Amino acid sequence: MTYAIPNLSGNQRTVRPVIQLEGVSKAYSVGDASIVALNNVSLTIYPGEFVAVTGASGSGKSTLMSLIGCLDRPDQGNISLADEPLGLINDNRVAAVRNRKIGFIFQSFNLIPRLTALHNVELPMIYAGIPPAQRLQRAKIALQIVGMQDRALHSPSQLSGGQQQRIAIARALVNNPDVILADEPTGSLDAANVDEVMKLLVQLNKKGKTVVLVTHDMQVANFAERTIFMRDGNIVSDIRR
């Protein structure tokens, strides 16, 4: 694929970062107390990277993901996605960024139970305003990529966890985003399905997608070329292989 993983001594300056955090902090208030979830975090991720984020429970991994994914705004610091600073853009633009630039994958799959697999995959395109015929075609291709074309008309409750997660991956990639954000995508899956899902993510990454993955599982983390360790809201190590 097009992007080489930039090595620090090389010519990485010619490649613009796809994700950039500068001094980002986020605190939650619980009652009177304030819990610092992210503490002055800076992070740069380049296009085509496969990044694993690990760390103890409560170390701020999910908070980091939701800030990158525009699901929340930081208390301090700046975040840019594909050179677009997110600080000042309005709600509609934020929605568009989530829609076009980001694909989310969650631990609990988060499919809408009432809708068929196909309809779930079509949703991001509905919000993007893509005409029905084109939408259907693209949704079918996405389902084919994750090997779920035979289950298009099944509802989530008729699918296994691994199958649901594959539908969710199809939904995440269908609008051709720059970045795939996966928060413990394998956390609810058995070993066989973990493999399946990870193969899909690797495959997407090979096709040029930037993948950021949160996991507790070191074996899963080993799929990534770069591993970030977090502790108490700080990045304590950032290792590229």
Next chain:
Amino acid sequence: MIAHSFSDIRAYLRESFAESMLALKENRVRTLMSIIGVAVGITAVMTVGIVSQGGRQYVFSELESFGLKTLWIYRERDQKNPLDYAREGSGITNEDYEAILSSGCCTAIKQFSAVVYSQDWQTTVKMGSLHARVNVEGVDRNYLAINNDQISQGRAFSEEDIRRRQAVALIGESVRKTLFNNHPLPIGKTLRIDNMQFTVIGLLKEKKRDFLTSMGATQGFDVNNRVLIPYTLYQQMLGIQDVQTLQAEVQDQTLITEGIAQIQAFLSKQHRGRFKYRGDSMLEWTQLANRILYGISFIGVLAASVSLVVGGIGIMNIMTTAVVERTREIGIRMAIGARRSNILWQFLLEAAVISVLGGVLGLILGLIVLVALANWSGFPLRPDIELILVAFGVAVMVGLASGFYPARRAAKMKPVEALRYD
């Protein structure tokens, strides 16, 4: 969302509608309850609206049968002034009557009729061995036209009947029933009034008088219990030269007050102010009817609207529940790119679907209720398209209004928090 063409927008709407239906089907019972809630409200408003309209028509068709342009002028005796009270005569002589007919004094008036009564309230009329107490009135030719009286059988008075004091009579329906043993064809039969033989030449069409009777306007007087004879003959029988009442029809309903004033002025001048005249018309009854009917429909529509508001609260209630239940779904939709407006419209549309379905059901129920009511009451109840459209519009408004608060709540959710909800 960016729509690429009109057909895309249509497709988008169709899909949004289909999605709403899916969501609503998920909770069939709940959805049905709120649909029924709206339906009851719409039915109530529609029924009250149409019934009050029908009632209005009913009352006004009755008032019209007495002639909305009719007025009566008669002498008013001053109770407090013994001199005036004791003064003889009705204040309207035959000369006055002829003068008023030929003078063209009263431009507001289209036609006149003299009316002669006996001193007694009712007169005994005999037919063979049967007899009845009826209201005998001596009238002129125009009387029928002025009073909107129609002849259902036989003929009206001719000019000659009046001029030559013919002993001919027109009788009302009640008279036919009592005196002629319900005989269907009393034409040509004879009856006796004060030992004088009269030939029945016509039958007056029956008038309904429900409203006026209930308002006390008829004071026990039954229009269907009338016998009409030429006033000229009645004057002769009673030995008088004046008429008790002058009836008239104005050119136009708006001229009633003016017509009364013109006649009063003319008669006062004729008698140099010796008599005072009173003028009555249907005006006060139509005004009263209007006041009552507007009052009733206002209260009715108000009461019915309460049930519609209750229906709206029902929608608000289930939509609020739905929004809470689907918090996570809202978070998911936002995470994959739904705008706040997408979420808002999604829930508004669901509320609108409920209220439109409620509106349709309400219309159907309303029509059933109306048909049943019309059959039972005999009221002229017919739904009009305007009212149906209004009811429908109201249903949609109720849905949107009561869906707005929950929908806005959904649209304002924070994606992270919504996603964490379970």
